[in-house]
Amino acid sequence: MSDKEVKFDSYYHPTDSLPFEQGAKGVPLTLKPDSRYSLLSDLPLPAAVVSESALIHNAQWMQNFSDQSGVNLCPHGKTTMSPQLFNMQLEQGAWGISVASPAQAQVAVEAGAKRIIIPNQIVGLANINAVLDLIEHKGVDIYPCVDSQYLVEQWQEAASRRQLTVPLLIELGIAGGRCGCRSHQQVKALAEDIAKATHLRFAGVEFYEGVIHGDHGEDNAEHLVRTFVKGAVALAESLIDLSELDKPIVTGAGSAWYDVVAEEFANTQDLTTIIRPGCYLIHDDGIYQDAQNAVMARSQRDTSTACRIGGDLISALVLYAHVISVPETGKAIIGLGKRDAAFDAGLPRAVRLYRDGEQHPLPSLVSTNIMDQHLFVEFEQAGALKVGDVIAFSTSHPCLTFDKWRYIGVEEETGFVTKWLDTYF
């Protein structure tokens, strides 16, 4: 069980100076001697904050899940793009960090990652050279993906010009899905091309099962995911001879099916198995909570790893905002908008209410609409909300809330921020 002490050395602690740029959102404007900023009075709202204990819990939970499942964890970093959090995930035992682009890889390298998976097609000389720069100058292992002969040729040409060797994963896709070869045949042909190329190495098979949607409900989707992953494992095993790696890689799994993927990965001894969930660290109160409920239901059905390790993921991210107007009976306008919160998978949902500096019972509130800088909330109980009230909102889809903030406060104690994460989107 992972119980390493969590290091947060690189958080911003605005004790001696204000490291924040001019006009940054949700950060203090003047210093307090005790560096303890109340979300109810000291910080300009809206502000985005994460619970430190929830973050640590989630990081440990998924590391434990991976350890117990016998798979490596290479969390997708695109969710947070926060070097401090990458660092924490690596300290907890993550095998590496996954990213979606060379620019994101650069941030992961700065955060200390020595192994980086890019489960994406890297196209264009500028992008390819950015990856080669990291390989050449930073001494890191980077595994980009290809799904076309064109890209194999591009990598070979660029790598040979610089006398570097690049390990490539081949992306296996899904009919109707996103990138990736649609047949095992295509993957095999590309693996042979890579094995023959002087400056490339075939590193294994990558997939993203998150684009599989069962037409006949959850059970059907699970069946499709299992069948697909079994196929990917068998495919990777069949290509072992084309790889110079001791144990070539098979890697998949977003935050919805990581349990099923890990179970299927348990059936191979000859591959390095790696899962790549990302949203688990922040988690949410919407689509990823729904996905995690499905994980736990499957786990209880089978008494499998996720229920054996105990506990569950916790939604770590909250947005604090003011009621700025109550212009009509039963309708309030909140100072929080599309500029601050994800809105593509459900609107922010009120979870706590504060009035005059004290927590109040939360009335029944429904978020009905969102504009660039405003959220509309409706309620039935007369006087349920007043101008000046502070509401804490949970969110759905953490990626698209995180990328709205350059600085995210860390709550060690609910309602108080003492340090900040920074993000690099």
Added chain:
Amino acid sequence: MSDKEVKFDSYYHPTDSLPFEQGAKGVPLTLKPDSRYSLLSDLPLPAAVVSESALIHNAQWMQNFSDQSGVNLCPHGKTTMSPQLFNMQLEQGAWGISVASPAQAQVAVEAGAKRIIIPNQIVGLANINAVLDLIEHKGVDIYPCVDSQYLVEQWQEAASRRQLTVPLLIELGIAGGRCGCRSHQQVKALAEDIAKATHLRFAGVEFYEGVIHGDHGEDNAEHLVRTFVKGAVALAESLIDLSELDKPIVTGAGSAWYDVVAEEFANTQDLTTIIRPGCYLIHDDGIYQDAQNAVMARSQRDTSTACRIGGDLISALVLYAHVISVPETGKAIIGLGKRDAAFDAGLPRAVRLYRDGEQHPLPSLVSTNIMDQHLFVEFEQAGALKVGDVIAFSTSHPCLTFDKWRYIGVEEETGFVTKWLDTYF
């Protein structure tokens, strides 16, 4: 007519050094001696760029419109949050800059704005004090809004504690709309409270007509907007005696009805009339183009200002991205996603195609879906797209594309970037 030379002094010119932070998107990784970066070969894509000539044209067009209409222009800065663009708008003759929050006001002040309208309710001591800091230390005129007695009291208390005087606008709202008093009666009562308060001044009336939606089409909406604006002007005139300002303010107008608002403002001589469109500077190829088409149609009907000044707004923002996979016949995956582009008012739309460094005829392409890092494009013509192709996409709703980028390239010549804007969201 505005023909002032446009200053772009404060653009980043990465000639001698790379001012960009580690891992920033869409910026060069290594220096080129001539500082001329091709979007087809030198820059890692995706990248966001604006056309310099379109920006200058749009800035001048709206300034001319305002000058000819006899209204002041206080462009909403929330769209771009770019000090370089604020600076350009002020150089062109803008009266001031409008912003949505104290953090945004800080950026506008740094960019040189001496007058700032905050057409929003500013709530909480931290936010109120942030505004008071700017008034006290930066010598700027800031006009926040109120629509409740609670906020009048909050401002009075905070301002009197610091021995400052704050000019307040009162927001007039719309039944079923956003913030703002729902009756002229309420506005009058608040204006009297403000006039009586020792550290407040009644500065005028603010509204945002963009939340008016006609149930019976465009003509009905225009009628509703005209009636509402007439009422707001009459209300502001009736409250002149409560203001110490020579000419109190009446201000409204987003980017959809600025022509109608300006026409109604022309009927008063006793008020300082100010329009606040924001999206016009970047413009788009979607919802704001539709809105502008309606402006031009009204203008041609009435031979009014917008058609008399000639020309029209131009969509200035384009995203360049690669075709990264063509996994199935008629389907391509583009390296551009929700992390890079607005998706709430239509998906990015292909406008130009480049292959092997040359512009190619654009086949018929339809954007069908978007994920965090990927856009799905479908086409009928076999071989219409190949991996490695570069596509330039136009967007709909510039605000939500701009806030995804910390650096936005400036095209002086199509396809080449020599300098960058920075943004402060």
